[in-house]
Amino acid sequence: MNFTNLFRIALKALGNNKMRGFLTMLGIIIGVASVITMLAIGQGSKRSIRAQISEMGSNMIMIHPGADRRGGVRLDASEMQSLKLEDYKAIVNETRYVAACSPSVSSSGQTIYGANNYPTTIYGITPDYLDIRKYSLAEGTMFGEQDIISSAKVCVVGKTIVDNLFTNGESPIGKVIRFGKIPFQIVGVLTSKGYNTMGMDQDDLILAPYTTIQKRVLAITHLQSIFCSAITEEQTEEAEEEIASILRRNHKLRATDEDDFNIRSQQELSTMMNSTSDMMTVLLACIAGISLLVGGIGIMNIMYVSVTERTREIGLRMSIGAKGRDILAQFLIEAILISVTGGIIGVLLGIGASWMVKLVAGWSVYVQLYSVILSFAVCTVTGIFFGWYPAQKASNLDPIEAIRYE
């Protein structure tokens, strides 16, 4: 018995019962489509979280001074003066895994332009800060090295500042605003980044040379924090270790001393968010998997009924020379055809549904090849698994009884 003939026979038998075949398929179609859609939604949300984190700078490393543990009264970390300019320079010069580095000092206060004023924070940084925090300029230019050396009173402002100070729509470039009592000339405006996942307005800031803020605003010589970026996200941990060892050496800490600084990266945040969305994905996949299982049972049910109903046909086939294995193969092929056809339709429907979700709900979805292959494979296996029992039953029928079955 060759396979082509068996295939024809099975196809013909299915063709004789189109409606039933379709209804049986429906279980598989819904199962596969939901697996694909659910995984696409899960993957989409994971990706959008990743994108948001990387917008904040997924390879960003923040170094703050540690709380003072020596005295009885603990001081706020920002009061600590343990981070020095030398630390920044050492990090810039000695590390292998750090791509960009910027010192940071900041001050909160009122900015004034003409009759408008707005409370904000001014950050003293180097131009590297833009790279680290993934900011870019919408117009104008960034201040340069020369401005840092000369402690120039120039600044780059975020969109929120522009909106609140320049209410009549004039261009802010070249205008002079005051922060507290100190005038700053605006040389550039940042591209808007909107709110981050924590609900913080990322456009509500003013950037100025750190030397200017140190000398003219805060009158300090130490740094409040240092921002770095690792070369890649994966190298964040190596970069952290490297920075820690440099800082410990610079601060002359003994092996038994605790760090007098804190290094934080986005890793933990990213891990946490990923695990949440992973859990969601598993949950969704489980629900979808169950519907696939139910679809499989549907196949078994219909095939089982079909075997009983077609007992005489089976008896006839056997009496004209079909062997048990021919009958087994026929029914198995029928079950697989149902599940595979259902699988193909389900895949298409799943991809379509994912697009619908994207279009209608505006969620980010991402159909992965592996989820297509996985659900397709699962439904084929489902077909074989649930088709086996009825097919086995059919092939074991006694032709004498089957042919006279009423």
Place this chain on the structure above:
Amino acid sequence: MNAIIELKDIKRDFVVGNETVHALRGVSFSIQAGEFVTIMGTSGSGKSTLLNILGCLDTPTSGEYCLDGYSVRQMGKNDRAELRNHKIGFVFQSYNLLPKTTSIENVELPLMYNSAVSAKERMKRAIEALEAVGLHDRLYHKSNQMSGGQQQRVAIARALVNDPVLILADEATGNLDTRTSFEILTLFQELHARGRTIVFVTHNPELSAYSSRTIVLKDGHVIQDSCNEHIASAKETLASMPKTDD
């Protein structure tokens, strides 16, 4: 003349509960090529059991059965299936055509289980078989669009398509009205005239007159085995019947 069927002391017992039922209690006969044999018997005479054994659907408890030189008793299921596929053509009382399937596809069916026959050859032989039973104009009719007589003709074509050494008909006219019965019987006589070996199992004694030999079973024994000197012609009987209006 060579023997197509040789039965030697065939016994077949069935165990039903604690009792053993002896369906066949030692049946011996042989059928030569080209014979048209009617096997008769009342219900319970063992004729169905004998038919199953002749058709290689069942094996005897003891005794020897040779079909066209092949000893069947020791054969396994799959070998018997293959033997049926090559040597036997079945015609059933209730036609047993596949529903919603064309004549050609129904007739092709036995060849579908014979991988030696190509698709082209299969089609050709199916058409030939259908022509042989006078259904050349019904090739693509579906089984549910045909009358009982036509369906039985398709079934006979299906039995012929694998060019069997033996055609086994089980009450082949049982579901048909008298007129159509004789049409089918005429067809069998024509096939016989062309040299086919036919075994016709029935409980209707009238039909025995149209075959060349009659075997009568009773309680698992052959009680009569006689050759017909004067074979009645089904065609003539048909001609003598009053015409219906269709």
